[in-house]
Amino acid sequence: MRGKRIGSGAAMLAGALAVTGLALAPTAAAVTPTTATFTASCGIFGGGAATLTATQTGTAATLKLSTTAVKAPLAIGANTINSTLTMVNSAGPNRVFTGTVNPAMAINDPITVGPLNGTVASGDTLDIYNxxxxxVVFGITVTCTATGPQTPAFVYD
Structure with a gap:
């Protein structure tokens, strides 16, 4: 009988240690860096310095774009800009991030869109250049491109 108690106790101890190990295990690494800059050209709507902010949870990723160089031509309500951000992936197929998330903006406020949602794979290296x-704002399509590579590229784990 005593052998069964020791065996049961050892099994419970091993289980507790396994759960503790999982709880203390490091979380999966995420995208590095979390911010990058580039120069945007948005045609007649302007252009200049822009910032991308990235997050990653597994294969789910988000990107947020903000720029003080491009201003809202009219007051824009929250979550009314339909955005599609295409990122070139040097490790495979391009990645597309989409959404209608944006803050409310008054006339001449800097443009911000996102976080926009997309899917990534481990090893993806993304750059907005190309x-x-x-x-799409009030039915008007605004296309912005990068005039050169972003600094630095995003690398996903």
Missing amino acids: GGLVM
Whole structure:
């Protein structure tokens, strides 16, 4: 009988240690870096410095784009800009991030869209150069491209 108790106790201890090990295990690494800059050209709507902010949870990723160089021509309500951001992937197929998330913007406020949702794979290296952002605002399509590579590229784990 005593052998069964020791065996049961050892099994419970091993189970507790396994659960503790999982709880203390490091979380999966995420995208690096989390911010990058580039120069945007949005045709007649302007252009200049822009910032991308990235997050990653497994294969789900988001990108947010903001720029003080391109201003809202009219007041824009929250979550009314339909955005598609295409990122060139040096490790495989391009990745597309989409959504209608944006803050409310007054006339001449800097443009911000996102977070836009997309899917990535481990090892993806994404850059907006030769990709771009297409925004549809009040039925008007605004296309923004990068004039050169972003600094630095996003690498997903």
